[in-house]
Amino acid sequence: MIENSFNRRDFLKVLGWGSATVALSGCGNTSVEDGKEFVTSYVQTADYIIPSIGTYFNSTCAQCDAGCGIMGRVREGRVLKLEGNPKSSINNGKMCGLGQAGVQAHYNPDRIREPLLRNGDKGEAITWEKALGLINEKVGGVRAENVAFLTGGVSGHVKALLKNYLDALGSGHHYVYEAVAPSVMRAANKKAYGVEMPRLRMDKAKVILSFGADFLGAWISPVHFSQQYARFRKADNGKRGVLVQVESKMTLTGANADRWLVIRPGTEGIFALGLINALAAAGLSVPGDVAAVVKEYTTDRVSKDTGVPTEHIAKLAALLKERSPSLIIAGSAAEGYAHGSQNATAIALLNQVLGNVGKTVEGSSGIPFPQMAPTTGNRQALQILNDNMAQDKVKVLFSYGSNPVFTAPASMKLKENLKKVPFKVAFAHYMDETAVEADLVLPLNSALEDWGTVMPEYIADGAQLNIRQPLMEKLHPGTLGMGDILLALLKQRRPEEYKGYEDFYSYLRNAMVSNKGALGGANADDNTFWEAALSHGMVKLVGSPINISSHVSANGLVVPAPFVEDSTYPLHLIPAVSASLRDGRNANEPWLQESPDPLTTIVWDSWVEMHPKTAAKLGIVEGDIVEVASKSGAIKAQVYVFTGIHPDVISVPLGYGHEAMGRYAKGVGVNAFKILDPVFDKETGELAMHETRVKVSKAGQRVIIVKDEGPAGGNQMGRKIAVRMSSDKVNLSKEV
Amino acid sequence: MYCFLRLSVLLVGLIVSASSYAANAVQPLTTADDLGPKVEQPIEFPHDRHAGDAAKGGMEINCMYCHTYARRSIVAGIPPLQKCIGCHQSIESVRETPRIKKLFEYWEAKKAVPWKKVHDLPDFVRFNHERHIQRFVFAQNKPVQEACGYCHGDVKTMTVARRQKPLSMGWCVSCHQKDHPVDATSTKTTHGPNDCWQCHK
Ligand code: SF4
Numbered sequence A: 001m002i003e004n005s006f007n008r009r010d011f012l013k014v015l016g017w018g019s020a021t022v023a024l025s026g027c028g029n030t031s032v033e034d035g036k037e038f039v040t041s042y043v044q045t046a047d048y049i050i051p052s053i054g055t056y057f058n059s060t061c062a063q064c065d066a067g068c069g070i071m072g073r074v075r076e077g078r079v080l081k082l083e084g085n086p087k088s089s090i091n092n093g094k095m096c097g098l099g100q101a102g103v104q105a106h107y108n109p110d111r112i113r114e115p116l117l118r119n120g121d122k123g124e125a126i127t128w129e130k131a132l133g134l135i136n137e138k139v140g141g142v143r144a145e146n147v148a149f150l151t152g153g154v155s156g157h158v159k160a161l162l163k164n165y166l167d168a169l170g171s172g173h174h175y176v177y178e179a180v181a182p183s184v185m186r187a188a189n190k191k192a193y194g195v196e197m198p199r200l201r202m203d204k205a206k207v208i209l210s211f212g213a214d215f216l217g218a219w220i221s222p223v224h225f226s227q228q229y230a231r232f233r234k235a236d237n238g239k240r241g242v243l244v245q246v247e248s249k250m251t252l253t254g255a256n257a258d259r260w261l262v263i264r265p266g267t268e269g270i271f272a273l274g275l276i277n278a279l280a281a282a283g284l285s286v287p288g289d290v291a292a293v294v295k296e297y298t299t300d301r302v303s304k305d306t307g308v309p310t311e312h313i314a315k316l317a318a319l320l321k322e323r324s325p326s327l328i329i330a331g332s333a334a335e336g337y338a339h340g341s342q343n344a345t346a347i348a349l350l351n352q353v354l355g356n357v358g359k360t361v362e363g364s365s366g367i368p369f370p371q372m373a374p375t376t377g378n379r380q381a382l383q384i385l386n387d388n389m390a391q392d393k394v395k396v397l398f399s400y401g402s403n404p405v406f407t408a409p410a411s412m413k414l415k416e417n418l419k420k421v422p423f424k425v426a427f428a429h430y431m432d433e434t435a436v437e438a439d440l441v442l443p444l445n446s447a448l449e450d451w452g453t454v455m456p457e458y459i460a461d462g463a464q465l466n467i468r469q470p471l472m473e474k475l476h477p478g479t480l481g482m483g484d485i486l487l488a489l490l491k492q493r494r495p496e497e498y499k500g501y502e503d504f505y506s507y508l509r510n511a512m513v514s515n516k517g518a519l520g521g522a523n524a525d526d527n528t529f530w531e532a533a534l535s536h537g538m539v540k541l542v543g544s545p546i547n548i549s550s551h552v553s554a555n556g557l558v559v560p561a562p563f564v565e566d567s568t569y570p571l572h573l574i575p576a577v578s579a580s581l582r583d584g585r586n587a588n589e590p591w592l593q594e595s596p597d598p599l600t601t602i603v604w605d606s607w608v609e610m611h612p613k614t615a616a617k618l619g620i621v622e623g624d625i626v627e628v629a630s631k632s633g634a635i636k637a638q639v640y641v642f643t644g645i646h647p648d649v650i651s652v653p654l655g656y657g658h659e660a661m662g663r664y665a666k667g668v669g670v671n672a673f674k675i676l677d678p679v680f681d682k683e684t685g686e687l688a689m690h691e692t693r694v695k696v697s698k699a700g701q702r703v704i705i706v707k708d709e710g711p712a713g714g715n716q717m718g719r720k721i722a723v724r725m726s727s728d729k730v731n732l733s734k735e736v
Numbered sequence B: 001m002y003c004f005l006r007l008s009v010l011l012v013g014l015i016v017s018a019s020s021y022a023a024n025a026v027q028p029l030t031t032a033d034d035l036g037p038k039v040e041q042p043i044e045f046p047h048d049r050h051a052g053d054a055a056k057g058g059m060e061i062n063c064m065y066c067h068t069y070a071r072r073s074i075v076a077g078i079p080p081l082q083k084c085i086g087c088h089q090s091i092e093s094v095r096e097t098p099r100i101k102k103l104f105e106y107w108e109a110k111k112a113v114p115w116k117k118v119h120d121l122p123d124f125v126r127f128n129h130e131r132h133i134q135r136f137v138f139a140q141n142k143p144v145q146e147a148c149g150y151c152h153g154d155v156k157t158m159t160v161a162r163r164q165k166p167l168s169m170g171w172c173v174s175c176h177q178k179d180h181p182v183d184a185t186s187t188k189t190t191h192g193p194n195d196c197w198q199c200h201k
Helices: A010-016 A019-026 A100-105 A126-139 A156-169 A183-193 A222-233 A253-257 A268-281 A288-294 A300-307 A310-322 A340-353 A379-390 A415-419 A433-437 A482-493 A504-513 A526-536 A590-593 A612-618 B002-023 B045-052 B081-088 B098-108 B130-139 B144-152 B167-176
Strands: A055-060 A069-075 A078-084 A116-119 A122-125 A147-151 A174-178 A207-211 A242-247 A259-262 A326-330 A396-400 A423-428 A440-445 A451-455 A463-467 A537-539 A569-575 A607-610 A625-631 A633-641 A651-652 A693-702
Touching: A010 A569, A055 A526, A078 A100, A078 A147, A100 A590, A116 A126, A126 A440, A126 A482, A147 A156, A147 A379, A147 A433, A156 A504, A174 A379, A183 A222, A207 A310, A207 A340, A242 A310, A253 A440, A259 A300, A268 A300, A268 A310, A268 A340, A288 A451, A300 A310, A326 A340, A379 A415, A415 A569, A423 A433, A451 A590, A451 A693, A463 A526, A482 A504, A482 A526, A504 A526, A526 A537, A607 A612, A612 A633, B081 B098, B130 B144
Parallel strands: A055 A463, A147 A174, A147 A396, A207 A242, A207 A326, A242 A259, A396 A423, A423 A440, A569 A651, A607 A633
Antiparallel strands: A055 A069, A069 A078, A116 A122, A116 A440, A451 A463, A463 A537, A569 A693, A607 A651, A625 A633, A625 A693
């Protein structure tokens, strides 16, 4: 062998000095690790597994609640890359960036690796046996009604086991809490159409009018909607659909719209009723009671209240009348107020008047196994739990799949109330803010090494039970799946019933196989059915369709007059749900921190979006650090001056500002959840996310914002790359 | 100052690397042997016993019986333990020998044998076994042991494999430049590719 003065480490050092050296030292640098690296082979393997060639296994994405089917590329026993599963009718082979980062949730260096028991300020590693024994002892020592289980949205077999466990304890206290969820819309839909989640057929619509629903970015099932949107844009009949987005802060969907209408915050309901009035004036037949209600909403008044110019209201009404069916969607911009339910109802009424119900708003499918149907949550559940904790009614608290200490507004005093609970168990991947407060932390498998089933809330047609299966062996021997833990806990309570199941896998297989008739495998033998389910990554279910009805009554529908100005807190705060960070549960995945926000291109930090006029008034320029103060608290962040926002509004993205969780999340940005005011939707009790009023003051410093964006004006090397035109110069009716 | 500093750092780099370049200045453009280090393996696998000539007590097993991935993948791969056991569970005569006992210990514990890598290439090089095997063994009907032996030497005479050839770029090129005649109907060129990106990532 040629003696080489360079070992690999030196080589890497040289590499850092400059590329010129690489070429020289690289040549002839052979046999770098002879006899040093391991080349580990499989113990046993299937014939189709070939080293260095990827094999794909299907599973289900766990990065958000949309439940897209994924395929993981696995090589040498490691999962390397995720793709969409083409068989899943949710995402049809596509995925989003948040989903892609799933591998970083799996390989994350900050994952908890063994059960930790609180010892003063520290967590002490203990065995699973001891941990489970301790839970048994604690739940045995309190009355059943003092045990509470807090979870995020759950479905599938884990949900069924969880219910069984709570039944076994004799307690029904399961609180389901989702920090950002369309709960007001669900309730309004239930009232208007009889279903919480009607299916939105964007592909059939000729016009979409969306009130702040960011369906291309972060709303319900963005990958699914993006595909529908593509078909809407390029319909089979060759006619391109028109999207009009009405909101106070531009979302990714708003940026894609043909017409983006900025509206005064909270006046969405007024706008919807004004449109009905304008439609009636234009000759659309409107039932008498509706006409009576909307007749005061003259275009002039609506324009004055909402800030949308009269001509745009008239054009929009003309467009809606001319092109039918259309689709009106109530998103976060409409539902985030104390009168959110009224706004959503007014929007449902608009759908009804336009005759869209049954055409572009369709019924959903019933679910054959209600015990596995998705449980959706809202913030009200957390409020009840919080009150119970404050009154010392909770003695043992389990927390799984949500991080309330991070997402609850400071005004709830959740952290203080949590201290009153004598024994808190957190099932967690990271030491997040809630796990830090717990007495016992149980480390979970990542979604890429776990077994489970997921039933998504939104799916185009029929119902579907998604399979989650391990794509590789566990990285850390000390973690367990949620299903396994629940099974172990159930064995403590109902040993007879569960002793036959060695682990959650055997429970799951048995549960699926023994119901194979209903799961579409009536004619297959057990193995064939099971193997097929695993290989497809899902089973399609046939549920009886739930028909949609439309009975929005205009009687009693009142939308309040616009906000009165508040001189102390003159601005409205819109906490933005971004496509990457959502409610912050994925903040410890560096790809997500690193990917530029689609509108501002900012990375690795929070920002305050502000209209140039407002900034000028306050003497603020881009990069100024400002203090944003509400009645409930204050945060400091850099200002980004942006025209896509109403001058009375500022916006701060959610998901940043972790105080724990891991090296990529902790200390990055500020937590906008904390300063939200305790204002609630009057009908559902849901936190009105857009109701917080704030004041902004300069904090002195100025920074250079770290962002991807080039020089303003779309100018590259002296050439204009994007020609800009002011919006009032565009005639929408000619343009589309 | 800043520029100056950078330049000097780069220069130091150049000098250091140039000196190492000088040490390697002569790139071996030969197929000469160049013995690698002895590698200690968890089990001393006797290649001679398995692949060696019958006359010398070998079993003449085809290289690709065990290194089955060589013809279908860029790596030749180490066979799964299951393959060793597949034969050895019915070879009673050696069942109690130390190496086989060790083998079964791994098997019963369902643990992979931590073999050490004997032939390693720098991470920026992509060597593809499949192409070489398809070309020489399947297209040109060379005996398997000869084809493997171009790079791995006469493995059938070794116990634990040891690197025999330099596996340097010059050495690879020396072979790629040679004529490897193909039959008249083939559209393949007679020698190996000379394009950087074929081998360099
Ligand atoms: S939309 Fe949600 S479930 Fe689908 S790929 Fe993205 S993160 Fe995963």
